[in-house]
Amino acid sequence: xxxxxxxxxxxxxxxxxxxxxxxxxxxxxxxxxxxxxxxxxxxxxxxxxxxxxxxxxxxxxxxxxxxxxxxxxxxxxxxxxxxxxxxxxxxxxxxxxxxxxxxxxxxxxxxxxxxxxxxxxxxxxxxxxxxxxxxxxxxxxxxxxxxxxxxxxxxxxxxxxxxxxxxxxxxxxxxxxxxxxxxxxxxxxxxxxxxxxxxxxxxxxxxxxxxxxxxxxxxxxxxxxxxxxxxxxxxxxxxxxxxxxxxxxxxxxxxxxxxxxxxxxxxxxxxxxxxxxxxxxxxxxxxxxxxxxxxxxxxxxxxxxxxxxxxxxxxxxxxxxxxxxxxxxxxxxxxxxxxxxxx
Amino acid sequence: xxxxxxxxxxxxxxxxxxxxxxxxxxxxxxxxxxxxxxxxxxxxxxxxxxxxxxxxxxxxxxxxxxxxxxxxxxxxxxxxxxxxxxxxxxxxxxxxxxxxxxxxxxxxxxxxxxxxxxxxxxxxxxxxxxxxxxxxxxxxxxxxxxxxxxxxxxxxxxxxxxxxxxxxxxxxxxxxxxxxxxxxxxxxxxxxxxxxxxxxxxxxxxxxxxxxxxxxxxxxxxxxxxxxxxxxxxxxxxxxxxxxxxxxxxxxxxxxxxxxxxxxxxxxxxxxxxxxxxxxxxxxxxxxxxxxxxxxxxxxxxxxxxxxxxxxxxxxxxxxxxxxxxxxxxxxxxxxxxxxxxxxxxxxxxxxxxxxxxxxxxxxxxxxxxxxxxxxxxxxxxxxxxxxxxxxxxxxxxxxxxxxxxxxxxxxxxxxxxxxxxxxxxxxxxxxxxxxxxxxxxxxxxxxxxxxxxxxxxxxxxxxxxxxxxxxxxxxxxxxxxxxxxxxxxxxxxxxxxxxxxxxxxxxxxxxxxxxxxxxxxxxxxxxxxxxxxxxxxxxxxxxxxxxxxxxxxxxxxxxxxxxxxxxxxxxxxxxxxxxxxxxxxxxxxxxxxxxxxxxxxxxxxxxxxxxxxxxxxxxxxxxxxxxxxxxxxxxxxxxxxxx
Numbered sequence: 001x002x003x004x005x006x007x008x009x010x011x012x013x014x015x016x017x018x019x020x021x022x023x024x025x026x027x028x029x030x031x032x033x034x035x036x037x038x039x040x041x042x043x044x045x046x047x048x049x050x051x052x053x054x055x056x057x058x059x060x061x062x063x064x065x066x067x068x069x070x071x072x073x074x075x076x077x078x079x080x081x082x083x084x085x086x087x088x089x090x091x092x093x094x095x096x097x098x099x100x101x102x103x104x105x106x107x108x109x110x111x112x113x114x115x116x117x118x119x120x121x122x123x124x125x126x127x128x129x130x131x132x133x134x135x136x137x138x139x140x141x142x143x144x145x146x147x148x149x150x151x152x153x154x155x156x157x158x159x160x161x162x163x164x165x166x167x168x169x170x171x172x173x174x175x176x177x178x179x180x181x182x183x184x185x186x187x188x189x190x191x192x193x194x195x196x197x198x199x200x201x202x203x204x205x206x207x208x209x210x211x212x213x214x215x216x217x218x219x220x221x222x223x224x225x226x227x228x229x230x231x232x233x234x235x236x237x238x239x240x241x242x243x244x245x246x247x248x249x250x251x252x253x254x255x256x257x258x259x260x261x262x263x264x265x266x267x268x269x270x271x272x273x274x275x276x277x278x279x280x281x282x283x284x285x286x287x288x289x290x291x292x293x294x295x296x297x298x299x300x301x302x303x304x305x306x307x308x309x310x311x312x313x314x315x316x317x318x319x320x321x322x323x324x325x326x327x328x329x330x331x332x333x334x335x336x337x338x339x340x341x342x343x
Numbered sequence: 344x345x346x347x348x349x350x351x352x353x354x355x356x357x358x359x360x361x362x363x364x365x366x367x368x369x370x371x372x373x374x375x376x377x378x379x380x381x382x383x384x385x386x387x388x389x390x391x392x393x394x395x396x397x398x399x400x401x402x403x404x405x406x407x408x409x410x411x412x413x414x415x416x417x418x419x420x421x422x423x424x425x426x427x428x429x430x431x432x433x434x435x436x437x438x439x440x441x442x443x444x445x446x447x448x449x450x451x452x453x454x455x456x457x458x459x460x461x462x463x464x465x466x467x468x469x470x471x472x473x474x475x476x477x478x479x480x481x482x483x484x485x486x487x488x489x490x491x492x493x494x495x496x497x498x499x500x501x502x503x504x505x506x507x508x509x510x511x512x513x514x515x516x517x518x519x520x521x522x523x524x525x526x527x528x529x530x531x532x533x534x535x536x537x538x539x540x541x542x543x544x545x546x547x548x549x550x551x552x553x554x555x556x557x558x559x560x561x562x563x564x565x566x567x568x569x570x571x572x573x574x575x576x577x578x579x580x581x582x583x584x585x586x587x588x589x590x591x592x593x594x595x596x597x598x599x600x601x602x603x604x605x606x607x608x609x610x611x612x613x614x615x616x617x618x619x620x621x622x623x624x625x626x627x628x629x630x631x632x633x634x635x636x637x638x639x640x641x642x643x644x645x646x647x648x649x650x651x652x653x654x655x656x657x658x659x660x661x662x663x664x665x666x667x668x669x670x671x672x673x674x675x676x677x678x679x680x681x682x683x684x685x686x687x688x689x690x691x692x693x694x695x696x697x698x699x700x701x702x703x704x705x706x707x708x709x710x711x712x713x714x715x716x717x718x719x720x721x722x723x724x725x726x727x728x729x730x731x732x733x734x735x736x737x738x739x740x741x742x743x744x745x746x747x748x749x750x751x752x753x754x755x756x757x758x759x760x761x762x763x764x765x766x767x768x769x770x771x772x773x774x775x776x777x778x779x780x781x782x783x784x785x786x787x788x789x790x791x792x793x794x795x796x797x798x799x800x801x802x803x804x805x806x807x808x809x810x811x812x813x814x815x816x817x818x819x820x821x822x823x824x825x826x827x828x829x830x831x832x833x834x835x836x837x838x839x840x841x842x843x844x845x846x847x848x849x850x851x852x853x854x855x856x857x858x859x860x861x862x863x864x865x866x867x868x869x870x871x872x873x874x875x876x877x878x879x880x881x882x883x884x885x886x887x888x889x890x891x892x893x894x895x896x897x898x899x900x901x902x903x904x905x906x907x908x909x910x911x912x913x914x915x916x917x918x919x920x921x922x923x924x925x926x927x928x929x930x931x932x933x934x935x936x937x938x939x940x941x942x943x944x945x946x947x948x949x950x951x952x953x954x955x956x957x958x959x960x961x962x963x964x965x966x967x968x969x970x971x972x973x974x975x976x977x978x979x980x981x982x983x984x985x986x987x
Contacts, residue, residue, distance in 0.1 A: 084483035149497070175497065178488040182505050185568065188497030205586040206568035207598075207605040279582045283591040 064254025197291035389625035783810025831869035851896030912984030
């Protein structure tokens, strides 16, 4: 440009060029301004509440947010802080969040209690819950747990193990679990509940080898209760079904991106953990992300990623009804919304 | 490879290499030993340091434990009002500045029927003792589910908690000592609640962190779960366990080490520390909490002095080796320099110049001896060459004189053939090949009168100059006496007497002397010890049978007899000396008389020159390059008849 300007010899030509340049710049400025304004007005506000504070269990959503995947799908997303004192189900119910990550069991209980929530995508395909005992305690099978002190979390998290004990017809001494594994490590309880992607690894990294533990996966005991799913209220779908489609697509895309770029996903998760002032143990988050990859991947013949398998659904509903946890459960089609929008 | 290098280079290479090897080995051994000693000392020091730290932490923990247990026991004896209870906690806190907070937390409905949960808590906040109720302040998890309550409750014994962040209580990181207390009711002990005392993590970690070891060494504190409590890696504190770090580093040995630590073992290990430095660590348990205290000595800093010393030694050694190399170089040079000049001098001498300046001998060592030996060798050589030159000159002179003598001798013998072209009655041919420059053989022929031809062949014993001189005398005498006396026996007798007189040298000669009457072909001949000649007649060839006469020279008055033979025209008489029949081939075989007879039988008989040349060449052929040992002389005479 400079070289062209220099080549102008007459002052008239020079003035002409400067005026042209000014007009060009003004036009460019106006177009950028209007574009961003349009973008802002086009994005729909939406919010998501995960089950817990930021961790790799929710990597897909944080990655989708951080990498602008939600924005690309036209959503101005806010991820609310989960964790103690922030019940995801209640937030959804009260309208504080448009979407929530909930367990299928929780969702069915709330549906039973007349909350019109709908599964829009099933992220974790199988139960990651385990019952862990020390080999030194001599407990090998579920039957061996009879009369033993078993640590159980409160609320919905106790449903699968309780159901398992009922099914095996054994009574255990239930001990409420807090958020640490110390009660188990110190021998305060014989068996502890644990999530494969979380507490199991914490126990390993407290100096107990996997070989010293006897771990029973609930999913291998016929208790395959799919866990994290994405839920919204029926009225949200009625109001803006396109938003729901966009949300599901973007969330699944976020997961796919996270699995394809695990290191980057880990950085993003840790960034949000720091923002939420939660201690971030990198190797633990890596383990969690790796396990999520195992858990999110659908089993053979169970449909694509993010699909709630109807047989799993029936099995959970049936079990919960039989155990008296719910009176009834809706039809699969009424409960699960299969979006056509895929990532 | 080395074989082609110079001595200087070889010496330097070998000696330097060996010195470096010895030095490196010594240095290595020294380093290794120093290290071992240092490590042994270090283990003691590290243990002492760790144990003193453990004791300091332990004493703090034990005092807190004792106070807490005291409160718990007091809760079991007698009744108390709420006011008394609160003042008891407050007093405990006031009397024990180490305790940050203290609580008496009751089992549900155990304090009074009206309250399900009851847990008064006093703690220090900004220097003042503050009071809260934990059943209210813990928002999300009731105190009965906290580790500090639940674990001693389930275990029924005193417990120190894992350090935790007391979210909702004192809101700091702390560790809690919890002691359960009971109530006797109907013979059974029923849990009433838990007495707690908190100590802030800061107070412990500050003590640990304040320990300075060398430059970057440190003390560290791990919890029972291996959680990092005090460590230079600030980010790891209350976030990473020893095991999570081991996992992220894929280091199973680190995990094994961590297991030993959390299992309450103590030990001294060499490992790569969490900050990634090769280090020595001593770890020991803090028994009341099950925590682990570790002191870490970075190896590099520890060995810095040893390394510095080794470096200095290496420098000194290097300088020493350099000096040694220089010394070797100068000694080697002092040896090889004269050697090299000797070699150069030898080369010059080899080209014939003996006037070379030899290096000056300065020392009495082997090189000095060699140089002086060389010097005397040069002198001897010079002397020898000088003598040789003189001898050669003398020999050459004699040689040239002998050459003249040869010519003279040759010129004495009749050499012109045909010798008598105007006498067709006979042919005569002769040849003499001396073995040396001058010979002892001779022949002669001359007319005594008109018709009588005297011819003779003689062989003086011995060869060379004496023989030649004797021959001269004999020949002259024979010719002069021959012409005077005219009869062979008389000629020989007369000449013998002359020769034998005053024959001090005892020389002698064999002579065959004959006179041919050219008219009749009659030959009169006498023999003085000479080989019998051959007669070639029309009937054949044969040796003449002679009366043997004594050789000329040694004895006076020897008698000789004239014999007679008549040659028919065409007959030939062949005379020879023993140089023909005694010619030897390399196998020391003699040519012999029979071979001579055979050669003559085969050969041409008409032309005398051809005949003699053939015999000569046959003898040469037989000798086959063996040196000629004696003069070879032949004379042939052919009678052709008077008027043929």
